[in-house]
Amino acid sequence: MSSTAHPVRPIGTGSIGTDPVRIGVVTVSDRASQGVYEDKGGPAIIATLTRLIVSPWVAESRVIPDDRDGIAATLAGLADETGCGLIVTTGGTGPAPRDVTPEATEQVCDKMMPGFGELMRKVSLQVVPTAILSRQTAGIRGSCLIVNLPGKPSAIDDCLMAVFPAIPYCLDLIGAGRIDTDPAVCRSFRPGS
Numbered sequence: 001m002s003s004t005a006h007p008v009r010p011i012g013t014g015s016i017g018t019d020p021v022r023i024g025v026v027t028v029s030d031r032a033s034q035g036v037y038e039d040k041g042g043p044a045i046i047a048t049l050t051r052l053i054v055s056p057w058v059a060e061s062r063v064i065p066d067d068r069d070g071i072a073a074t075l076a077g078l079a080d081e082t083g084c085g086l087i088v089t090t091g092g093t094g095p096a097p098r099d100v101t102p103e104a105t106e107q108v109c110d111k112m113m114p115g116f117g118e119l120m121r122k123v124s125l126q127v128v129p130t131a132i133l134s135r136q137t138a139g140i141r142g143s144c145l146i147v148n149l150p151g152k153p154s155a156i157d158d159c160l161m162a163v164f165p166a167i168p169y170c171l172d173l174i175g176a177g178r179i180d181t182d183p184a185v186c187r188s189f190r191p192g193s
């Protein structure tokens with residue numbers, strides 16, 4: 001895990017009013033990044049976020065190969081320079097030699113949030129027995145929450161819907177900006193409100 005301090009926005013100052021929250025959408029795939037197949041992961045993340053979020057947000061999309069340093073640099077750049085409050089990755093979470101997204105995530109984060117991976121695997125196990133093969137995790141870099149999803153486009157909705165109720169409050173706590181969800185789609189939980 002990274003030991004240096006990363007930009008933290010004072011709580012309550014991130015993306016207030018009309019400022020949209022920036023959300024990084026990162027597809028990690030050798031073949032999608034080479035154009036061997038069309039990326040379906042990034043658009044699937046955007047489709048789920050569009051159903052979930054009713055407050056202003058903008059997507060910052062990237063399609064990159066399974067290279068640890070490249071993934072780490074992309075995540076750090078989206079968090080520190082682009083000012084993303086949330087980054088969602090897809091791909092590279094499995095056991096194959098080139099699957100290194102969790103390692104790159106841990107490399108750039110100040111603290112890990114293991115509950116996200118635990119819940120996503122639990123929910124995914126209802127769908128596929130191979131859910132245990134995903135090492136997907138989540139962590140905080142400065143004022144940005146990074147969440148890994150598996151590469152299968154069909155996994156994206158299952159996993160994001162499971163953890164999203166906790167994401168707006170997590171973003172509040174790290175000064176990442178306010179996200180409001182459509183209560184008919186997802187009841188986000190803010191203790192005390």
Ligand SMILES: Nc1ncnc2c1ncn2[C@@H]1O[C@H](COP(=O)(O)OP(=O)(O)OP(=O)(O)O)[C@@H](O)[C@H]1O
Pocket residue numbers: 027028029030031032037038039040041042066091092094096150151152153
């Ligand atoms: N971004 C994507 N867009 C469309 N289909 C995908 C994407 N990522 C994965 N898939 C599909 O899901 C399958 C399993 O995904 P996985 O991430 O294990 O791929 P992979 O074998 O690591 O290869 P690559 O990194 O080249 O995508 C792939 O073989 C492909 O059919």
Ligand SMILES: Nc1nc2c(c(=O)[nH]1)N[C@H]1C(S)=C(S)[C@@H](COP(=O)(O)O)O[C@H]1N2
Pocket residue numbers: 090091092093094095099123124127128130131132133134135149150151152154155156158159
């Ligand atoms: N919900 C869900 N989770 C899933 C899957 C899936 O199809 N749906 N595929 C599994 C499989 S087969 C693998 S190998 C791991 C890792 O996938 P990745 O390397 O593409 O990230 O995610 C697992 N988690």
